[in-house]
Amino acid sequence: MANHGVMTKRVYHFEEGSAAMKRLLGGKGANLAEMTSLGLPIPPGFTITTEACNAYYAGGGKMPDGLFEEVREALKRIEEKKNQRFGDGQNPLLVSVRSGSVLSMPGMMDTILNLGLNDETVLGLAAQSGNERFAFDSYRRFLQMFGNVVLNIPSAQFEKLLDRMKEQLGVRYDQEVPADSLKTLVEQFKSLIRSETGEDFPQDVYRQLYLAIEAVFRSWNNPRAKVYRKAYSIPDDLGTAVNVQSMVFGNLGEDSGTGVLFTRNPSTGEKVLYGEYLTNAQGEDVVAGVRTPKAISELARELPGVYARLQELAGRLEKHYRDMQDIEFTVEKENLYLLQTRNGKRTAQASVKIAVDLMEEGIITREEAVARIEPGHLDQLLHRSIDDSQNLQVIAEGLPASPGAATGRIVFDADTAEQWAKDGEKVILVSPETTPEDIHGVIAAEGVLTSRGGMTSHAAVVARGMGKPCVCGCEALQIDVSARKMSVGQLTLIEGDAVSIDGSTGRVILGTVTLKDPVITPELSKLLEVADSIRHLKVYTNADTPEDAAKARAFGAEGIGLCRTEHMFMSADRLPVVQAMIMADDDEGRRAALDQILPMQQGDFEGIFAAMDGLTVTIRLLDPPLHEFLPDLEELAEKLGTLGPDADAGEKAGIEAMIRKVRSLHEANPMLGLRGCRLGILFPEIYEMQVRAIFQAALNCMRKGIVVKPDIMVPLVGHPKELAPMKEMIDRLAADILGGELDKCPYHVGTMIEVPRAALVAGQIAEIADFFSFGTNDLTQMTFGYSRDDAEGKFLNHYLERNILEANPFQVLDEDGVGQLIRLAVERGKEQKPGLKTGICGEHGGEKQSIFFCHRTGLDYVSCSPFRVPFARIAAAQAALADTSRQTTA
Secondary structure (H helix, E strand, C coil): CCECCECCCCEEEHHHCCHHHHHHHHHHHHHHHHHHHCCCCCCCEEEECHHHHHHHHHCCCCCCCCHHHHHHHHHHHHHHHHCCEECCCCCEECEEEEEEECCCCCCCCCEEEEECCCCCHHHHHHHHHCCHHHHHHHHHHHHHHHHHHCCCCCHHHHHHHHHHHHHHHCCCCHHHCCHHHHHHHHHHHHHHHHHHHCCCCCCCHHHHHHHHHHHHHHHCCCHHHHHHHHHCCCCCCCCEEEEEEECCCCCCCCCCEEEEEECCCCCCCCCCCEEEEEECCCCCHHHHCCCCCEEHHHHHHHCHHHHHHHHHHHHHHHHHHCCCEEEEEEEECCEEEEEEEEECCCCHHHHHHHHHHHHHCCCCCHHHHHHHCCHHHHHHHCCCEECCCCCCCEEEECEEEECCEEEEEEECCHHHHHHHHHCCCCEEEEECCCCHHHHHHHHHCCEEEECCCCCCCHHHHHHHHHCCCEEECCCCCEEECCCCEEEECCEEEECCCEEEEECCCCEEEECCCCEECCCCCHHHHHHHHHHHHHCCCEEEEECCCHHHHHHHHHCCCCEEEEEEHHHHHCCCCCHHHHHHHHHCCCHHHHHHHHHHHHHHHHHHHHHHHHHCCCCEEEEECCCCCHHHCCCCHHHHHHHHHHCCCCCCHHHHHHHHHHHHHHHHHCCCCHHHCCCCHHHHHHCHHHHHHHHHHHHHHHHHHHHCCCCCEEEEEECCCCCHHHHHHHHHHHHHHHHHHHHHHHHHCCCEEEEEECCHHHHHCHHHHHCCCCEEEECHHHHHHHHHCCCHHHHHHHCHHHHHHCCCCCCCCCCCCCCCCHHHHHHHHHHHHHHHCCCCEEEECCHHHHCHHHHHHHHHHCCCEEEECHHHHHHHHHHHHHHHHHHHHHHHHC
16 A cells, blocks of 8 residues: 555565565565576566565455555566466466465465466366366366365365265276366366355456465464464564466376475485476375375486476576575476475484585585574484384385384374373374374374375475474375274274384384484584584583483583482382481481492492593482472372281381371472472481592592592572581581592582572672582572473463463573573672683573573583483584674674
């Protein structure tokens, strides 16, 4: 609409745009414009901007004033280029109408092909092409897409009519349906539209276009698009562009077709053309999973000239965009057209290999190679795989569509997958094929198994993007969704039965299997070395056992940032001793239990020191909410109730005494009760035992030539007077036990900052502490006043859905609140003690945004679980690169 006489441009022909206009033209429109400027074979068209979409929503879901007049004007230029007329009965112009979001959302929004067909133009198309079957095949496709996308008629209703027609004809594939039957089907489709909407299908082609553009705008807010945006943190206010493009036809016969091509293998990263195509097919056929497509390599045999041209254009596009490309193409009578290119979705393995290969080929820099890796991809790369040493009952094989392995109970629809997953079940989503509407089920499932579709089907693309294992096109499976069962040969499985899938080989295995841990590939190792040369933050690990410590070191951990000693007592053989220590009535009884625990602790520490030889090991002294170690009160009462009148009096008295003790130790809020340093102050012998175990283990290891660097962390300190006696005790025992070896054991004493008061008085605490480790899990609970278990189970999801919170604060560090306390504590602590070492050891230590915050705040390290160490190394490097970028921009 005019504004002070100035018209904002809302429609751009492809030749008017460029890749730099992605925010305005959407990813698809910007790339079509860029490819047009490169002189590639692109059918002419134009893009309606994302701003027009936002104006549509701002106007309450109404087409912006004057926009459709601009669209009609733009259409005239396409008519001139194609020498065709929109709506003409002799020489009709047909167009596709596609969405195009700024950020890639494969399959999430809607497409309409063959728009411009009606009862008159279909005859013109038949005469123009000399192929009546093709014309009516295009018409029935258009009616189904228009009916579904614009008129909201479930696509399955059209499919049912098509399936019934094929059954009557005794044919299997759509392309086997003859022209006369397609004419009948067209009439059936129009009748279906009339019965479902109460109105006739619009014969006015401009009305068709108007409604289609509105439908694409609306598709920005369809349920699956919303779910996808939430899953990938895509802003809701970006809007979608609309691309209107002249049609080219892949369903004109065996010398025509449609396909999807990746310039490198998106599963492995191998530098080879990878993709699929179908002859005599159109548009969505390849990704819809209706027919199993052919590998792109077969095109070299069927249409060698087209394949050679495709190779050449794929190479040009990859060099131009400096990344692996995902290209959609159509072949019309052996003429090749490109319909889209975009940076291809890829698995983690491929992501790393492609980045390293492009770096070594000189196409991108070392810094770009690191910056391009999504840290989340590293979670995917460190996929577990099936341990083939076990006895596996392979019941079927499909296409290995997305790597990794998963095991779980089968479910047959997305809603069930989501519900069962919420209930704590691990599920495998099994379906003939998935559609974009199934996105919530794919998110919830451990993996996806389909009987139809290829390597570029919806299930494959979405699963790869999420790092979920996926096996597609497993045609041996007979899936009956309504009966909630699937069969393979004589074997029938019902919903809830267990299967396992191997997305790296395509195997489907009966029952649950043992999965083995991943390894670092040579490409990832090389990339991590580059990242290490860039990052400033050190990356430590959270490890409580020698095995976890060794694993983390193999993944590149530079020390242990958190060894939780209470986790060492949860085993069946140790728990009774700890319970005896807690429930002892006097010092003597408590010390007797501690004497049994000390050698266990010492052995643990010796194993960890040996695994981390030469690296810092931060040991947190005991911090148990006591209820976690106490016998269950209900079980004790039940046991007492089962004792008969002839029961042993001593046994009965013992249980009664235990019940009294458990009740006396009961706390209204154990998380805020007798734990952390409070336990050490009330019962100093407990912490003394642990410190003895640490230094005796250190002494034994040092005598074996192991370099020991213990950092002893006192938990839950909120006042400097809590830390002072603990440090005094630690220093005294270190001197007693190490004696003349004291100088060879550079230990430090610090605290975990997890109480807001500790952050506020950090300067005072730093007078005593050598280091601060921020326990962000508890600091978040105490700052928000949320019990994590209660919040996540009761109201946190509601808060996220209503955008009261942008992210779960237990997953992504709350910078405004918790982050402010951390910044304050670092600042005040280092004012008092400039050499104070600071880091975080909560779960946020392995999350990208939180790692960026730690870099900006000037922390020395982050600590995370062993398998997230490679992730943190990459994220820390990206944080340094982002910081450099900001400084350069400034």
